[in-house]
Amino acid sequence: MIRIKELSKEYTTKKGPVIGVNQVNLTISEGEVFGIVGYSGAGKSSLLRCINLLERPTGGSIEVNGRDLTKLKGEELRKARLKIGMIFQHFYLISQKTVAENISFALKAASTPREKMASRVVELLEMVGLTDKKDVYPAQLSGGQKQRVGIARALANNPAVLLCDEATSALDPNTTLSILRLLKKINRELNITIVLITHEMNVVKEICDRMAVMQDGRVVEEGDVYDIFSNPVTDLTKEFISSVVSFDVPQSILDACKGRLVKVLFRGDVAGEGIIADTVKQFDIKANFLHGSIEYIQEKPLGLFLMEIKGEPDDVTRAISYMEGRGAQAEVIRNGL
Known part of the structure; x- marks a missing residue:
């Protein structure tokens, strides 16, 4: 030591x-x-x-x-x-x-x-x-x-x-x-x-x-x-x-997004689950992926995604809560325009 x-x-x-x-x-x-x-x-x-x-x-x-x-x-x-x-x-x-x-x-x-x-x-x-x-x-x-x-x-x-x-x-x-x-x-x-x-x-x-x-x-x-x-x-x-895990997305793409921009983080075994797919099926929303990757750190997966979610405000809020309830960390970085 x-x-x-x-x-x-x-x-x-x-x-x-x-x-x-x-x-x-x-x-x-x-x-x-x-x-x-x-x-x-x-x-x-x-x-x-x-x-x-x-x-x-x-x-x-x-x-x-x-x-x-x-x-x-x-x-x-x-x-x-x-x-x-x-x-x-x-x-x-x-x-x-x-x-x-x-x-x-x-x-x-x-x-x-x-x-x-x-x-x-x-x-x-x-x-x-x-x-x-x-x-x-x-x-x-x-x-x-x-x-x-x-x-x-x-x-x-x-x-x-x-x-x-x-x-x-x-x-x-x-x-x-x-x-x-x-x-x-x-x-x-x-x-x-x-x-x-x-x-x-x-x-x-x-x-x-x-x-x-x-x-x-x-x-x-x-x-x-x-x-x-x-x-x-x-x-x-x-x-x-x-420098290793980047969320850089062209500004022109971000400007074209009208829905809510959400950064979603999946840790450990949760990264291998189909949480986003389940969310889209369960709620009346549309999800547009802007960026995504799964990194392996200490042989454990770390999933990072940036997505635009469109739908009624209450549906979008419930969808985000659902992902968090499944173990994801969701951060709204911009509300819908």
């Missing part, structure tokens, strides 16, 4: 002090994948680097598995850091060393006995799907393969926590997906707690269990990924989610 309490990080600049992290409180459970989302300058990278004390906080505490890292120094801190692996956006592989040597570098840092190193390297390469790249140099690898080496290196010393600093930002979409699936596989098989920062909601949607949204050094929203996608609270979170 990671417990962050009242964490602050202040930087000294020529123009004066700059607050990177401002009184952040977070609890990340053992074995979960936790995403931290924010635009550049939000403080997410500073927060991540504070977790393993690459950046020493100005105030507050960081407990990892019951130990407050801010109170550790020297050899004690070095040993604690060995149990916190880190994956970087730009890989940081040693170009003059082979894949096996890059991974061995992390093992040497932990004083792993030489007779155990070779077998551990083979084990790690098998884990990340690079058994045939053992003696290859980084320049001969694709971006995705380089990141797989970075993951193997981060896992070398059996960490309890894996920190991912924009680990997929430099990769194309297909490679990003393969890396995210690898991380999820590692999380499930090894029960490693993963904390990743990103500005891409698709990354969070793909593998995270819970998430936090940061702005100006603060956490402005936190919770289960499914809950946040289905019911975002802050404008910033809504903005991020709109």
Whole structure:
């Protein structure tokens, strides 16, 4: 478990002090994948680097598995850091060393006995799907393969926590997906707690269990990924989610609508039921679909629809109430013209 309490990080600049992290409180459970989302300058990278004390906080505490890292120094801190692996956006592989040597570098840092190193390297390469790249140099690898080496290196010393600093930002979409699936596989098989920062909601949607949204050094929203996608609270979170789930409809289409515009949300198993079809059959209304999609988040469906409903006002009101009674969330965003 990671417990962050009242964490602050202040930087000294020529123009004066700059607050990177401002009184952040977070609890990340053992074995979960936790995403931290924010635009550049939000403080997410500073927060991540504070977790393993690459950046020493100005105030507050960081407990990892019951130990407050801010109170550790020297050899004690070095040993604690060995149990916190880190994956970087730009890989940081040693170009003059082979894949096996890059991974061995992390093992040497932990004083792993030489007779155990070779077998551990083979084990790690098998884990990340690079058994045939053992003696290859980084320049001969694709971006995705380089990141797989970075993951193997981060896992070398059996960490309890894996920190991912924009680990997929430099990769194309297909490679990003393969890396995210690898991380999820590692999380499930090894029960490693993963904390990743990103500005891409698709990354969070793909593998995270819970998430936090940061702005100006603060956490402005936190919770289960499914809950946040289905019911975002802050404008910033809504903005991020709109990059994945959008209700954009041409204004000319909206202007042509004379009925009541209704946004309908279906959560969980309700998304698979024919509620709208049943509603149209049961009430004297006409429904015109303007936009609709079903997203799968944490393997659960989330249905989102924008529709124009025409009919007598009382019939339309009863139809909306019926959908809500069946478990949908209906929001009237414009009454009929």
